[in-house]
Amino acid sequence: MTISVKYDATAAKKVWGDYDPATLIEDMLAARTELFEDVDLFNSGDPVPTDKQPLDAGFIEWPQKLLFEYQADQENSLVGRIIDAAEMLQEEVDRVVLLGIGGSYMGARACFEAMCHPHHNEMPADYRDGVPRISFQGHNVDNDATAGLLELLEVLGDNPAVFDDRWALVPISKSGGTLETAVAFRLFREALEEFYGADSDEATEFVMPVTGEKGKLRDLSDKDDYTVTFPIPDGIGGRFSVLTAVGLLPAAIMGLDIVKMLEGAAAMTRKFKSGQPGDNPVFDYTVVCKAFEDDYDMPIRLLSTWGLRLEAFGFWHDQLLSESLGKQEKGATPLTVVNTRDLHSRGQQHQEGQRDKLITNLIINGSQTDDVTIPEADRDQDNLNRFAGKSLNEVMSAAIQGTNQAYAEENRPTADLTVPELNETTLGELFQFFMLSTALEGRYMDVNPYGQPGVEAYKQNMNRILES
Numbered sequence: 001m002t003i004s005v006k007y008d009a010t011a012a013k014k015v016w017g018d019y020d021p022a023t024l025i026e027d028m029l030a031a032r033t034e035l036f037e038d039v040d041l042f043n044s045g046d047p048v049p050t051d052k053q054p055l056d057a058g059f060i061e062w063p064q065k066l067l068f069e070y071q072a073d074q075e076n077s078l079v080g081r082i083i084d085a086a087e088m089l090q091e092e093v094d095r096v097v098l099l100g101i102g103g104s105y106m107g108a109r110a111c112f113e114a115m116c117h118p119h120h121n122e123m124p125a126d127y128r129d130g131v132p133r134i135s136f137q138g139h140n141v142d143n144d145a146t147a148g149l150l151e152l153l154e155v156l157g158d159n160p161a162v163f164d165d166r167w168a169l170v171p172i173s174k175s176g177g178t179l180e181t182a183v184a185f186r187l188f189r190e191a192l193e194e195f196y197g198a199d200s201d202e203a204t205e206f207v208m209p210v211t212g213e214k215g216k217l218r219d220l221s222d223k224d225d226y227t228v229t230f231p232i233p234d235g236i237g238g239r240f241s242v243l244t245a246v247g248l249l250p251a252a253i254m255g256l257d258i259v260k261m262l263e264g265a266a267a268m269t270r271k272f273k274s275g276q277p278g279d280n281p282v283f284d285y286t287v288v289c290k291a292f293e294d295d296y297d298m299p300i301r302l303l304s305t306w307g308l309r310l311e312a313f314g315f316w317h318d319q320l321l322s323e324s325l326g327k328q329e330k331g332a333t334p335l336t337v338v339n340t341r342d343l344h345s346r347g348q349q350h351q352e353g354q355r356d357k358l359i360t361n362l363i364i365n366g367s368q369t370d371d372v373t374i375p376e377a378d379r380d381q382d383n384l385n386r387f388a389g390k391s392l393n394e395v396m397s398a399a400i401q402g403t404n405q406a407y408a409e410e411n412r413p414t415a416d417l418t419v420p421e422l423n424e425t426t427l428g429e430l431f432q433f434f435m436l437s438t439a440l441e442g443r444y445m446d447v448n449p450y451g452q453p454g455v456e457a458y459k460q461n462m463n464r465i466l467e468s
């Protein structure tokens with residue numbers, strides 16, 4: 001299978017003049033070799049040297065591993081079990097509440113916004129193709145947001161025998177100890193038990209934890225005998241876990257073809273492993289980003305997404321880059337914008353502000369729905385008849401070209417990451433693209449991309465303050 005993601009940095013390279021990235025490319029190739037040596041070390045089970053700990057290289061070959069297992073064991077494989085569980089929820093409940101934060105939240109959110117109807121939760125059941133409404137919580141300790149969802153569940157559902165009232169809970173936490181998710185789980189589990197009855201079958205069938213091999217949520221799941229639980233494997237870190245049950249179970253509940261997601265991701269890994277510089281999107285993108293950061297003093301990495309569907313994907317990427325490489329006083333700063341919306345808020349700065357940004361456009365050619373066109377009007381008071389017949393996709397395309405032209409005229413670097421359409425395969429490609437690039441960059445800059453020691457500081461303080 002070939003990949004569909006295309007990377008074109010022609011415009012950005014014009015800013016380079018006679019700069020030659022040969023040394024950078026050589027060093028990046030060494031980093032790629034190291035990344036795959038990490039995979040071998042990880043697979044060998046041999047002790048991991050201290051300077052490589054934690055070594056969460058499991059995500060690199062994981063998609064292919066799951067696909068092999070699925071081919072061999074079908075419904076008994078992890079993928080098969082996820083599909084079964086998702087189908088059961090689709091048949092039994094009208095809403096699924098997903099609880100999780102950080103890597104246990106952002107990938108699922110990205111899938112939801114990228115692939116579901118923009119007004120999914122407001123659509124009647126038959127327009128949703130049997131997909132439950134999806135609500136997210138556990139990604140904050142916001143009183144109003146939590147109370148609001150609890151209230152919604154109560155107001156909309158008072159009869160467990162009525163399909164429209166029924167809901168299920170999927171708590172997702174690798175460690176099982178994250179306060180935000182744990183508190184939400186306690187609250188929503190209580191609400192669920194109140195709704196169905198604490199001793200009802202639903203109280204165990206409709207709570208489907210996704211969690212690590214060890215930890216409080218795992219213990220609790222075993223003790224409370226939840227009928228279906230899913231593992232998060234050791235060796236795959238939170239923000240690299242979207243293609244484990246962390247993202248795949250929510251995606252399957254949303255009606256996405258998770259086999260296609262995995263196929264897209266596996267193809268991306270193959271291309272990255274063997275592609276030569278110049279014909280290897282992950283590698284080429286990482287080289288360009290690094291060149292601008294290190295040699296042109298442009299540490300802001302702007303992911304300029306064209307379409308509202310990609311905003312949550314951008315936030316997923318923000319976390320991936322920030323938590324993986326923001327260490328040892330290093331690491332580029334990611335920033336997601338959604339255009340054309342943000343041209344009206346941040347565009348000014350990108351055009352004329354500090355020269356500290358590399359702009360990567362994330363472009364989907366076309367849309368998932370039929371063209372919406374600008375109609376001809378009898379009275380042309382808004383003077384829009386000159387555009388009558390043009391589709392919004394054409395307007396978007398003109399905005400992309402016009403914006404990039406304006407940046408080029410100011411010698412502002414832009415590159416394009418393009419996919420022909422947004423579907424499960426291309427989404428899988430994109431997830432793996434950015435995860436591979438981030439890990440590669442970490443090895444290149446001698447920063448362990450795995451682990452997030454800095455996040456502990458706030459947690460410890462928060463717990464101490466709460467306990468005092």
Ligand code: PA5
Nearest residue numbers: 102103104173174175178238239
């Ligand atoms: O990338 C990471 O590891 C983190 O962002 C975690 O995903 C986040 O802190 C949530 O952790 P957990 O899944 O253990 O609740």
